[in-house]
Amino acid sequence: MSAMAEAWRARHPGHDVRLAQALGDPAEIDVAVCWFPPPGVLASLPRLRLIQSVGAGIEHLLHDPLLPRHLPAFRIIDPQMAEGMAAYVSWAVISAQRGMSRYTEAQRAGLWATAEVEPPRQHRVGILGLGALGLNCARTLSALGYRVVGWSRSAKPDLPAAVEGFVGAAQLPAFLGRCDSLVCLLPLTAQTHGMLDAALFAQLPVGAHLINVGRGDHLVEADLLAALSSGQLGLATLDTFSVEPLPAGHAFWGHPQVRITPHVATRTPLDVIAAQLLENLQGLSHDTPSARQVNWARGY
Structure with a gap:
């Protein structure tokens, strides 16, 4: 994920991106950008307010029995x-x-x-x-x-x-x-x-x-x-x-x-993921509807 962080920093130098081997203090995390997060991790973050998939699908989230479905989640449309x-x-x-x-x-x-x-x-x-x-x-x-x-x-x-x-x-x-x-x-x-x-x-x-x-x-x-x-x-x-x-x-x-072929049909550039995450955050703050927001009941 370090390349993604660099892409985020390049586009949005005023935003803080913390990357470490460990999550650090869970109380400081309010956004999760993820692909197959370990079960239970998202539910353990008390300040989490947005879940961002790095792909077009969200099945990598749905395997988690403790997934906090009351939170908004977004997928990539690129x-x-x-x-x-x-x-x-x-x-x-x-x-x-x-x-x-x-x-x-x-x-x-x-x-x-x-x-x-x-x-x-x-x-x-x-x-x-x-x-x-x-x-x-x-x-x-x-x-x-x-x-x-x-x-x-x-x-x-x-x-x-x-x-x-x-x-x-x-x-x-x-x-x-x-x-x-x-x-x-x-x-x-x-x-x-x-x-x-x-x-x-x-x-x-x-x-x-x-x-x-x-x-x-x-x-x-x-x-x-x-x-x-x-x-x-x-x-x-x-x-x-x-x-x-x-x-x-x-x-x-x-x-x-x-x-x-080894799951290479297509890929989303890291700077696009970073840009969409920022848009999703801003839209969430202003209660703006987004086609990228996941419908939990529908499953995508």
Whole structure:
């Protein structure tokens, strides 16, 4: 966190940022900027008045049974994060849809080997979760020519005209049936934990490509391995995992149908986190509503 402190100090030299191996005096702490804080720590801070997640999600907070939910919490909403995610998802979709791995193999073998080019318009991409990141991915892929559908818990009035929306549990099967590539960008909640399972995979077109850039706990790993083995899924691109770093010897490491990246799909610059924290503090003082404030009941 020292780099974040330097970014904060550079932008706001009049503000005090204390960093030490220990918390110091809990009675002096009124803001917590955190990622997977140890259970019980936040509840032990008597002056705490604001909790700031350093990511777009808050599942790293919800594992704490003593989490002080009466306090306001904020997540990061960052256009640069959305751009980075759209670039990663576009790479994942395009490289698989165009079969780029075969050209890499051909180059290594010294072969000039061409294959038929499938136009983007023939490939259907589904975005599971239409928050800020999902909407930007939908816009980007649609602009590249892909047929994009999106699913969300509630209707999205700002859905791009070229993107067909599906809403709620009743429309989920119809949505899944139109996903040659399925991109998971859901928040992690009690309802979405383990959602990427055998029942969901069975509703996708045979040979579909799963791209998980949500959270590792969205995925039932054993069900994914079974779906790849049976041919129900053809490929999985995974950037998040239930246990990180992915343990040595895990079945995903050497699997020919699994592509792994180490949770690098996108990142928020430290100065953006610092700036948003200051805005959240100021808004809290003036009772100003913020789209970044967490709805504890909703889980994000």
